[in-house]
Amino acid sequence: MAAKRSPAAWWENYACIAIKEGELERNEPGVCRLPRNRLQVDVDEIEQWCRENGVPCRIIGLKARQVGLTTKSVKHAYHRLARRRSRACIIGDEYEKSVKNMVRMFDTYAREDRCRWNNPYNPESKMFSSGSELMLETANDPRAGASGTFQVLICTEVAHWPDTGQRSAQKTLAAVMSCVPKKPDTIIIIESTAKGMHGAYYDTYQKAVTFEEFKAGKRGNGFIKLFYAWWEHWEYTTDQTTGCTEEEAEHIMATLTPREVRLIERFNLKPDRLKWRREAIAGPDYNGDEETFDQEYPADDVECFLAAGRMAFQPEDLNRVEALGKVYPATFGCIDRIAHRVAFRETLPVEAWATIFERPIAGRKYLLIVDPATGEERTTGEDPDRHSVLVLRAGQRLQGIGWVPPMPVARVKAPCYVALDALADWIDRLSWFYGRCMVALEINNSGLALYEALKPYNVPLYEREVFNFKLSTSEKKIGWETNAATRRQLLEALQKAVRDTGKEGTGVAVACPHTMEELRKFIINAKGRAEAARGHHDDDVLALGIGLVLESFATMYNEAIDARPIPRDLRAAFDADHAAGNASAMCS
Numbered sequence: 001m002a003a004k005r006s007p008a009a010w011w012e013n014y015a016c017i018a019i020k021e022g023e024l025e026r027n028e029p030g031v032c033r034l035p036r037n038r039l040q041v042d043v044d045e046i047e048q049w050c051r052e053n054g055v056p057c058r059i060i061g062l063k064a065r066q067v068g069l070t071t072k073s074v075k076h077a078y079h080r081l082a083r084r085r086s087r088a089c090i091i092g093d094e095y096e097k098s099v100k101n102m103v104r105m106f107d108t109y110a111r112e113d114r115c116r117w118n119n120p121y122n123p124e125s126k127m128f129s130s131g132s133e134l135m136l137e138t139a140n141d142p143r144a145g146a147s148g149t150f151q152v153l154i155c156t157e158v159a160h161w162p163d164t165g166q167r168s169a170q171k172t173l174a175a176v177m178s179c180v181p182k183k184p185d186t187i188i189i190i191e192s193t194a195k196g197m198h199g200a201y202y203d204t205y206q207k208a209v210t211f212e213e214f215k216a217g218k219r220g221n222g223f224i225k226l227f228y229a230w231w232e233h234w235e236y237t238t239d240q241t242t243g244c245t246e247e248e249a250e251h252i253m254a255t256l257t258p259r260e261v262r263l264i265e266r267f268n269l270k271p272d273r274l275k276w277r278r279e280a281i282a283g284p285d286y287n288g289d290e291e292t293f294d295q296e297y298p299a300d301d302v303e304c305f306l307a308a309g310r311m312a313f314q315p316e317d318l319n320r321v322e323a324l325g326k327v328y329p330a331t332f333g334c335i336d337r338i339a340h341r342v343a344f345r346e347t348l349p350v351e352a353w354a355t356i357f358e359r360p361i362a363g364r365k366y367l368l369i370v371d372p373a374t375g376e377e378r379t380t381g382e383d384p385d386r387h388s389v390l391v392l393r394a395g396q397r398l399q400g401i402g403w404v405p406p407m408p409v410a411r412v413k414a415p416c417y418v419a420l421d422a423l424a425d426w427i428d429r430l431s432w433f434y435g436r437c438m439v440a441l442e443i444n445n446s447g448l449a450l451y452e453a454l455k456p457y458n459v460p461l462y463e464r465e466v467f468n469f470k471l472s473t474s475e476k477k478i479g480w481e482t483n484a485a486t487r488r489q490l491l492e493a494l495q496k497a498v499r500d501t502g503k504e505g506t507g508v509a510v511a512c513p514h515t516m517e518e519l520r521k522f523i524i525n526a527k528g529r530a531e532a533a534r535g536h537h538d539d540d541v542l543a544l545g546i547g548l549v550l551e552s553f554a555t556m557y558n559e560a561i562d563a564r565p566i567p568r569d570l571r572a573a574f575d576a577d578h579a580a581g582n583a584s585a586m587c588s
Helices: 007-014 038-052 069-083 095-112 169-177 200-207 211-215 246-254 258-267 271-282 290-296 303-308 315-325 420-433 447-457 484-499 513-520 539-549 568-587
Strands: 016-018 024-026 057-063 087-092 133-138 152-156 187-192 224-228 331-338 341-346 354-356 365-371 388-393 396-398 402-404 407-412 438-441 463-468 473-478 522-524 530-532 562-564
Touching: 007 038, 007 069, 016 095, 024 095, 038 057, 038 069, 038 211, 038 224, 057 200, 069 087, 069 095, 069 133, 069 152, 069 187, 087 095, 095 133, 095 152, 152 169, 169 200, 187 200, 211 224, 246 271, 258 271, 271 290, 290 303, 315 484, 315 513, 331 420, 341 420, 365 420, 365 539, 388 420, 388 539, 407 420, 420 438, 420 447, 438 447, 484 539, 513 522, 513 539
Parallel strands: 057 187, 057 224, 087 133, 087 152, 152 187, 341 562, 365 438
Antiparallel strands: 016 024, 331 341, 331 354, 354 407, 365 388, 388 407, 396 402, 463 473, 522 530
16 A cells, blocks of 8 residues: 555545644545645655665755644654654654644644554554654753654754753754664654754754755765745745735835845745735734844745844855965974974874964064963863964065965964963964964963963063053053953954955955854854854954954064975875775765
């Protein structure tokens, strides 16, 4: 019987759901009253292809509100449990609302099912006579999923899972997904509306691939991504309600907002769609807020993330910053002391403590910036604070080349958690390597202890000028002090540099992937404070901002450098491993 083998066939012949009016609507053999939309068809096709090809089914869906993805996800859980002995888990952010609503949907499927499974379901115990079982979890529990192994996992509204204090959405998602073995005929469906360019859901969606890419052999993170725009859904038009008269259509076209103009240009939307959108935005759910509407009803899978989270740096600006830095490949190694000189010794990455993107060049200016970890107690734990040590090459106009923007050209390899005495030694070596360049030390918190550790090395330290209002005099103090005013100063300098990248005499280039990742995860929170997104760090962001503010203190490099290349046999082995790793990544 096709319905027992195929969830899609079962739906077309036996599915029954509660429609928005509260009544039950059912399909019967030969009579399909619940047609599938494009998103639901895609889910069924992906599940069938994965099952037939012996591949674990992993789907992540980005959707508008009430387009039927949850309905289909629960259907696949029900069909799998009815078809063969299995365990399924449904987990959501709001147990009383989202999870219980999905359970009612599951119970309706089971109660109204006319297919002869010979596998009765008990809604009280959530068990079938075959031993199949439905488990319920809440994302508020960091130990969600600890109860066992599942063959089906449905994660709903993952972008809105708790991500504060001791609760980590990333860890909760990882923990519950680890309960599903990576075997054929297993299903994980993650679905949500957008909520900013950060977090477990965003990261998983961005690393997923399309169904066509997956079938062609590209695997990404193992997930197939699906997107369904609000304007694709047949219900989201006034044709289903009061319609759109010619007069209303003329008025809409004469009063288009900038966002409506873009929608017409990109998707050729008609006035009836725009009328529905205007009515929805004007209603009590949104009260005229277009940004919130675009988050809940996305038109594409890029702008919805932008609408849902205020990023401190615009993605297109960061793309220019990254493009300028990509021509500088990373070299890993250590800086050794040799008599009264230092020399860079290239090593394998695992042995290195320094990352070099550009060797020092005579006539260029360099500044070393240090943003130490908050304190000793923060350098322990699962995700401790880190030290950030960057060498900034100042911006400069070069004859025959033109303007070259400032760029971090070297760093202590990230992430860095070493003790302060070891860090002081590395800072001294980096300063010597770049011509005994000046060191700008962030003096807050553990910066004072690092200052003491640096004293024996006599490194040239930046001094700030502090005005004494009582004596009407100025005095010099060691290091950069971060407070509300100076933090705003460094962030404004960095934002301007990122925004103006590509313009003559300004901008910034970044070659370090670790720094770029922090820039992309730096957000403006609900209270208006610029900070790292939950689960991410901002050490490099703040260090780079300090460097741009203090760029004029960069010192000239006039010496020739002594570099010791990696031995040929190790280089050949590293190149072979690197090539094998790239090939493996492409295959996976």
